[in-house]
Amino acid sequence: MPTTDRAHSLLVAVAALALAASVGVVLQATGAISRVQAKDQSVTIKNFAFTPDKVTVTVGSTVTWTNSDTQVQHTVTSDSGGTLDSGPLSSGQSYGKQFDTAGTYAYHCEIHQGMTGTIVVTATAPTPRPTATPRPTPLQQTGPPSDIGQSPTSPASDPPIAALAAIMVLAAAVLGFGVARHRTSRVR
Numbered sequence: 440m441p442t443t444d445r446a447h448s449l450l451v452a453v454a455a456l457a458l459a460a461s462v463g464v465v466l467q468a469t470g471a472i473s474r475v476q477a478k479d480q481s482v483t484i485k486n487f488a489f490t491p492d493k494v495t496v497t498v499g500s501t502v503t504w505t506n507s508d509t510q511v512q513h514t515v516t517s518d519s520g521g522t523l524d525s526g527p528l529s530s531g532q533s534y535g536k537q538f539d540t541a542g543t544y545a546y547h548c549e550i551h552q553g554m555t556g557t558i559v560v561t562a563t564a565p566t567p568r569p570t571a572t573p574r575p576t577p578l579q580q581t582g583p584p585s586d587i588g589q590s591p592t593s594p595a596s597d598p599p600i601a602a603l604a605a606i607m608v609l610a611a612a613v614l615g616f617g618v619a620r621h622r623t624s625r626v627r
């Protein structure tokens with residue numbers, strides 16, 4: 440039965456495509472998770488100012504200050520807490536600090552009044568894209584959805600899972616249909 444065999448092959452091909460698509464969804468979600476990482480930033484000290492004067496980074500990121508003024512020393516010093524304490528930085532010298540705790544870090548130059556800046560350290564990356572970004576936590580759920588961590592503000596986490604499930608069901612249905620037709624044609 441060449442006609443049935445061809446139809447069968449087509450159905451298998453469609454099922455394979457559906458499975459490949461579902462794998463793609465998973466890989467995309469995984470990639471989105473791995474992109475939530477520390478990103479280092481730089482601050483230039485020039486013309487008696489920190490530029491940019493406000494920097495937002497994620498936990499684990501390193502901020503590096505470089506004194507680009509000529510023949511002038513500056514410092515990077517925390518307003519309180521002592522997290523930042525560069526000591527005098529001569530022209531061309533740099534000072535780096537890794538931020539492991541979320542919070543707002545205000546700092547100043549000890550030598551020049553009015554030189555101030557702020558580092559904001561966030562627990563998670565600011566969303567790089569406005570489109571739906573899958574959150575890592577829902578992927579670890581194995582049972583039925585619980586109330587823990589599920590708030591009305593995170594509807595973006597559901598569509599990829601739903602799409603994946605729909606694709607898997609479709610693939611299984613198409614495969615089953617194809618096999619059934621194939622067997623029926625052979626019985627005849």
Ligand SMILES: [Cu+2]
Pocket residue numbers: 487512513514548549550551554
């Ligand atoms: Cu200064």
